[in-house]
Amino acid sequence: MLTSQRELLGLASAAATGMGYPYGIGDDLARAVVWLVVRDADGLGALMTSTPRTEPIAPSGSGPVSVDGVHVGSDGSALLDLLIANHRATRNAGGERMSLRLRLLDSPLLLIGLAGTAAEIGDPALDFLVGEGSGASASVATSALTVSGAADAALIGRFDLEAMGMAVEISCRTGGPSGGEAPQPTRLIVGDDRWTAAEELAHRTYVPASEHSRHSGAGAGLTDND
């Protein structure tokens, strides 16, 4: 499927809502999906791998915050928020780089997408290191995503996500290497199967048709021949 960024954004947002994510979170996830697809990663797959959390998250640990069992769709934006807030506070106090230790992530790739969108809009610009020390890591800069550590990991599609999902450390810093211009493809390619699955999820957000709704829901008649 050839699509536009905006069309993918709308579909991903509706799919996220169809999966059960609240509005507000769904918007963030949709942006993460587009960020990944722009970089040739399987953004919709990352979204659909995630599962909404049903119980509140419980961070633990002194020093670096640790979270076990991360539902990236539900928790990812807030975890990155926490990282950024801590980073700002630490930077202002002249301290060192903050990090989060996450274990058992349901969709590490989605976390990278969320970090990518956070890097884009950070003020000042932020860079994230995902998976540092785990044998496979991703550097998510303002404009670029680079992967290292895993064998032949030039492409995110080959990234060792399974290993990374077991345990990952994520940290951020201000104004790292920009990685050059952000890619701005005008056409995106999404697999037909992914597209169809996302449409099915989005369909869950539509109210079933009925004659009553058809006649009264739009405030207009059925023909306009005047």
Next chain:
Amino acid sequence: MIEPTDFVEDTLRAPEVVMTLERLGSGFPTRLSFMRSLMRALAAEGAEVTRPVWDIGHDGFGRAVYTVRFGGHDYSLVAFSTELADEERTDRVIATAWDSSYVLFDGQPTVADLDRLEAAAPRQEAARFEEADLILSRANKSVRLFDHVVDRLAAGDQPDEELVRSVGYLMRTTAVYGNGKFGIADRAGYRDRTAMDHPFRAEMLTVWLIRGFTIDLVEHIAAQRSPGTAAVLDPRFKRFLGIGNATGLGMAPFLISHPILINNWLMVRETALARVRAVEHASPEERARFLALGERAAVHLAQWSVEDAIQMDRIVSLRRDWAELRQMIDDGWLSEPWPWHRLLDGSDRWGLECQELIVAAVLEPHGELIDGLTGCMSSSAEPRIDPSATIADLRVAIERDWSWALGVDFEDPHESAQFWYVSEDNLEPRIGRRHEEPGADLERPLDVARRVAALNAELAAEGGSPDETVAAFLLRRPEHRYAIKRVQTLAGHPFSEIRANLIGDDCRPIDLLRAKLAFFGASKFDPKSDMWTRVTLYQGAPVPEDIADGGDADDWWLPILEVPC
């Protein structure tokens, strides 16, 4: 002593005044409206519209291409006119066929492009489009006026003046899609072009070109029917005829989902108003212009009649208020210091429609002072969370900015009577009755006031540390992310939020539609219910010949059909 700078900086109307739904729903087009600024931009370039393809049969069906060079790029309207059975003619999203369909093409299309679009454009949402396709649209005939005009021209006559005046257009657009829909180009791909850096610029250009096509089409059919004897439309009619638009609920969510953009629209208009207030002495030309437009507005109001009882009552009141205003104001009154400030300051003696008409009217004589502001109306910024803010910050912002929402009792069924949804029936946006219909579990997030009230209640109930960061709170309560974004966005963008309970029984969605359409530059609001309206776009606007001739492209605020000399 009043200093003009006081007005510029300190007398922007307060957001709690400007952003009520009732006032937004009383808006009028201004010289800052998107259609007006487009006409000025085209005229500044002396843009010429050509018609490289006209492959329309004697019955009026076929395809045509109009090309205009604008801002260094060619843009082509590709138009398809197709036969449509009466029973299929509906302006709603549930439609599957239309009298005409259109694509604004980036550049000049080849024959292969035209063939591709001929297969796709008439299918609209059911088809897929490409990167060179910037805008997708369709339009249906005003059956009574279209056929009448063809018949009269074919008979060598002009159409009935009263019918032209009362209908005002030959076709109605029923959707104008941009920004990536169905595979068309993302706006991000062309928004930085000189000519396209204003909101909805490509959409507005498309609709203006469609208007030209509808006029060519009636003349063509008449000429085919009566070769050599058919008349062409009187230029007076050509100029007066606009393009209709039928608008339903699909337009409303945009105003909620683009708060920063909406803030910019309102901020620009209110800044323009403040600048005009700060004019201590109106020049003779400005005074004469205002008085002349006051007279034109009176005629326009007299020519604006609708079937909707609520709107007709408002029009009648407006006519009365406007007559009173004109009685009060003459050149001497305007010659006294601070004329516009005095007029605006005393306008609350009249109804909201009159107050907002005054706003639009006082902007008119001051193009040099305010037109440059239109360059500030765009924004691609999205609302963001400030994770470092504290709960105390959040609560201060809610208390300061959201009292209008916190005062609503959402436990009262009256205050949550409606819900907004998308039907699986062609994905048509609709409104339901929450306590009577199924589907409320799938409602769209237009219940901003309720969500912020719920957030506020949650913060109060938790009684947590005021120093806790928003980030930490969101980790526990991610469902409040949407509401927190709204609160933080409004704190930095005072005109970003419509201050109304959009799910209450008293909410009239039509006010949302009018608010947006007025910024487009629409006039003659003609509600068909409180969820649906027809309007006229480009009525009185220059036709392509006027633009190419370098004539006045800007004198069409509140158009009237002039009586022939």
